[in-house]
Amino acid sequence: MHGRIQGRSSPESSIPSATFVVPVEPPADAPDRTLDRIVETLGPHALHVITAGGRLSDKVREVVVHGPGEPLPPADAGILLLTGSPSTQAAGTVHDARAAGYRAVVVKAFGDDLARLAQAADEAGIALLSTPDEMAWRHLDALISSSKEPAFSDATDRFAAIGIGDLFALANAIATSVGGAITIEDPTGRVIAYSNLPHQEIDEIRRLGILGRQTPERPTNYEEYQAVLRSESPVYFESPAPEYASRMAIAVRAGTEALGLIWVLTDRPPVVARAERVLADAARATTLHLLRARGQRDPERARRTEALRLLLDGAVAPRSAAAQLGIKPDTPSLVLVIAPVGDDVEPILAASRIVDLVTLYCEAWHSSALCVTDSGVVYALLPTRTTDEPSPRLLKLADDLAATIQRSGRLDVLVGIGSCAAGLADVPESRAMADRVLAVLSGRSSRGEPTPRVASVEQVRTEVVLRMVANQGAAVEGQLLGPVRAIREHDQLHGTEYAASLLTYLSSFGDAVRAAEALNIHENTMRYRIRRIETMFDLSLEDGDQILATWLQLRLLRLID
Structure with a gap:
């Protein structure tokens, strides 16, 4: 059952407790998507094919953001987001990308001619794509990653035919699937898009929201919106009066961040059976659309993010970074x-x-x-x-x-x-x-x-x-003290624990009782091991410098092993 809120409460009243539908998870073995399907899903405003390189029908998996001068990590059928200006990117990077397992390289033109990179891509047999200069690499990464996975778990992708960013077409598709009129809003109640199907009626609240592009002020707005944003599943609101429709709503999220809400009128006509599941599917599909919209309207954040990356690497002067x-x-x-x-x-x-x-x-x-x-x-x-x-x-x-x-x-x-x-x-x-x-x-x-x-x-x-x-190399094999090397080799060959015992003993400042307690052994066993270590490995525990150097190397080895 979805959450149910009865009647029309006053601003002071609280929302009753509700039991929510468990969100439907996508299947763990979801198939990989092909490059041409990703390009089609995101549309030319996000990705434009410069040259196909014979790779558009290839399946792709991981997305890697790569900065100029960084080592190129290998990828399993990857898409490489190549940051920086094309004028600074050698054609060899494109060839290296193909050899490292990438199927496509994405660049920003910044007004440069991409013919040189396109020729290199054709020679290497890899697709070259471009993205608008104002598109943040982080948003493009999120868009591609989202578009590679099914938006929901049903076998039929109800909303796959809707171009990314066409929120009004998406609203109509959701309304068709769920059976009631739809609005898509941001978390503050601003109407972003709405359905317009002639057989689905709306009430006065919906009409005013569409005309004013903002949900009308009502005493229960805050409680209702908070109930939806707190829930991971659809929430049902029963009509307070015959002239108003009952409603169901769900939050649209990217990870745990609320990007918006979908509202559906549930009784004009009645929604379909299992409407909660359909609406949950729709919310997951809408995530990609709202991420795309946010990425397009926030190019300034994209530029600041790129400046931060350079600052973290020490690749930009502080005053220049401050300005950006x-x-x-x-x-x-x-x-x-x-x-x-x-x-x-x-x-x-x-x-x-x-x-x-x-x-x-x-x-x-x-x-x-x-x-x-x-x-x-x-x-x-x-x-x-x-x-x-x-x-x-x-x-x-x-x-x-x-x-x-x-x-x-x-x-x-x-x-x-x-x-x-x-x-x-x-x-x-x-x-x-x-x-x-x-x-x-x-x-x-x-x-x-x-x-x-x-x-x-x-x-x-x-x-x-x-x-x-x-x-600095204090614990590399060639710098190990003779006793330390001999103890480690003995432990490896015979399964003994001399290194751990000696380290614990030295860390306990030579207190055998304390060291034995730490290792959960008898104190006599601890003393016997120390005597054996001194005899077998020619180690003097009377030499302060040798004790310090031995403890330091054993401790460092424990850190890096």
């Missing part, structure tokens, strides 16, 4: 990195799923906050008031964000918080420290150790420093 980001060069800030985790997670696709939600949370923190995806993670730049260590409020923001992604998107993430930057010139260092914090959390998780999902650099400073030392 709309932030003063001396603004204190810090960087968060949010990484999807899990054995079955595809990082790049997962990051594109969560970036809008991360953006919402960060913009709630500061209106000038910005987010960008890069190599399967999301980076967020958060302006702060001071250069002090992250406040409890910011730590709570990060933890709430991770919890929301896990709860709503069924996706686990780790969040690394970088050092505080005094100005934009220090942002690349904050990004580097955030990456190091993430490496600490990821390392703990991979070793099966208890791992917080959020940490700042101050909270894991010791382990960050140790990893920096390890990266």
